[in-house]
Amino acid sequence: MNIETKSLLLRDFKASDKSELSKICSDLKLMKYVFDGPIKVNEFDTFIKKYFASSGKKIGLGTLCRKDINEVIGFAGLLPFKGKGKEDGIEFGFVINKPHWGNGFGTEIGKTLIKYGYETLNHSKLFATVHPENTASIKVLNKLKLVKIYPNIDIKDRGPRLVYSTITIESVEDTLKLICSYSNSDKKSEELKNRWDQILKGDDYKFPFPFGIWFRGHSRSEEYKLLPSIFRQDKDAKKHYRESALFNSFKLYNPSYNETHKDNLAWLTLMQHYDLPTRLLDWTENILIALYFAVKDSDSKTNENEESNGKLYILNSDRLNRITRMSQFENGLAIPTSIEPLLYSFIVSGKGKTGLLQQIHNFNLYEKIKIYNSAIIEWLYGGQEVEHKLIEEKMRYAVAVFPQRINARMQVQQSMFTIHGGKISTSVREGNQIGTPISLEELNELQGSDKEFLDYYIIPKEKKNKILNELKMIGIHQRSLYPDIDKQAEYLKKIWFLKSNN
Incomplete structure (x- = not known):
């Protein structure tokens, strides 16, 4: 794992990271809301082996470094997520040492991990779990435009957690929810609308x-x-x-x-x-x-x-x-x-x-x-x-x-x-x-x-064909969007076939 942002480097764990990371992982205040609390010194090696990515692996945790001072400031990465029913996938997370708070590093690495999950791992939805009392992390997830999908569930080795996920468009209806107000909107409609309002917000939109x-x-x-x-x-x-x-x-x-x-x-x-x-x-x-x-x-x-x-x-x-x-x-x-x-x-x-x-x-x-x-x-x-x-x-x-x-x-x-x-x-x-x-x-x-x-x-890749068919049903397809005669001919060749007798 080697992921770089403007200010940060997320890389594979090295033996030389052990001293600084073990201090971070054993800090009571810092780790209060992470996993099941602080990691004891005699449990640190087991923790690294269980969660950190080995060289060349795309999923797992890595050491988070600040580039301007070349210093280890925490850890971050992506792990498998087991939710309810079909809500399985990967989750992203990060822990940043307190002296480095207030610099926007959480938002910075969060955005990059989401992009990595979408583009490198080709996942269509990503999750994040957070302790209900961890208000600082909840603020970061809101900045990252995630939506809360489970109010409070117990996760093994972590205890009670709120579960957030990225928002995806899975139908023509979802797309219309972006721009239309519904008097009886569901939760997804509300979150889609909030995102839409954000791009319009402020006095500058006239x-x-x-x-x-x-x-x-x-x-x-x-x-x-x-x-x-x-x-x-x-x-x-x-x-x-x-x-x-x-x-x-x-x-x-x-x-x-x-x-x-x-x-x-x-x-x-x-x-x-x-x-x-x-x-x-x-x-x-x-x-x-x-x-x-x-x-x-x-x-x-x-x-x-x-x-x-x-x-x-x-x-x-x-x-x-x-x-x-x-x-x-x-x-x-x-x-x-x-x-x-x-x-x-x-x-x-x-x-x-x-x-x-x-x-x-x-x-x-x-x-x-x-x-x-x-x-x-x-x-x-x-x-x-x-x-x-x-x-x-x-x-x-x-x-x-x-x-x-x-x-x-x-x-x-x-x-x-x-x-x-x-x-x-x-x-x-x-x-x-x-x-x-x-x-x-x-x-x-x-x-x-x-x-x-x-x-x-x-x-999501698995929803694209469904959406394409929905668009065809409402008259949005190659023929309606390309009036050029060569494109019209292409479209006609796709739709007019004799049925096979076999």
Whole structure:
């Protein structure tokens, strides 16, 4: 086991850890609510052998270290969980020595263990047990957005415990519970609604529903971070795409679009339509359309993706733009002619800051950008003050854009985009470079809990086919979402067969 977070390292137990861990495990106050109380010195070796993962094992406890001071601060990990009936699986947990409390380490390692359980172990639901009087840990579980499923049960070697679990989407009905209020809601409806309200909470949400809340579905929860395809490695070649060459070649091969596509963003939108890698990331205003994309591969002939959990993302686009836009006067939802989408689309041409300046002059935007935020121009000319460093950082972020829906597919799918800054390049000289892109997950992690703009739900792999069939019954399927004639033909080939006489 070797799991790393921003501040912590969770690794296999070493003999050199014994002294510090035995002190932690024998501390009466610290271990009051853990297992069956403090571990006696003569029982420590048995405890390690029983619960700690051996080298190379994915489940078990490990030593938790603080990276900045290279010190053992506790232990954490995942263990098999035996609940009631079908509620079996794995649970995560952690113990952190008291001098290191108050730093958010519990939440940090908790988030990472949940992600590890979903993506590495491919479990669709995770559990946590906590003593009813352990209020500090209960607060952490609430921060991690877990729901209490058993109020008080006796667990062997631990005594009375509350049992919490992660929330999953297991049907179209669950999805609708996210966004609909029910007068007689059950517990799951209430928790789903609480999570939904959290992404909307605060005075900053000023739009009537559903404007500004977008959705995205991934058929494999571990597939990739929320970065556009141009920034991901090709699966076969294990290399990044050459963005500038790809973009310029597409334009040269398709001159008939020159009259209707006047700027880089329009060309990027067209490339996205034809599944070419771009710096655009697709979103939709319709949660059920996103749900379809999270489960659709369970309908494939190989059924390869049915073996992985799906993931449904929710984005508060207005809150994202309040963080990432470069002017305090224009910080809401962007449109294609807004400054940030134009700047990010100019990065496509390559040549770093020099190329960006050239594009600004080519499109006669120098004065407009100078008025919008003069620090942008100053940064391009080498400014090194605090405000220029902020621009340099924001050029790596993403901005939510309401695009021109230039084709029937975008209209049917209620398409939205985030356009992402940053550049992956090895040919631009130092000092002229645009920084590498930052994923939406990474940016979200940097925000306080009241400023988070992103959330997600896991869709259990065993529920994906059921959900896909439910969506078909209400008219959400390949034919309804892809008006293109080639996609219509694909759909027809799937459904019209003669019945076999055998």
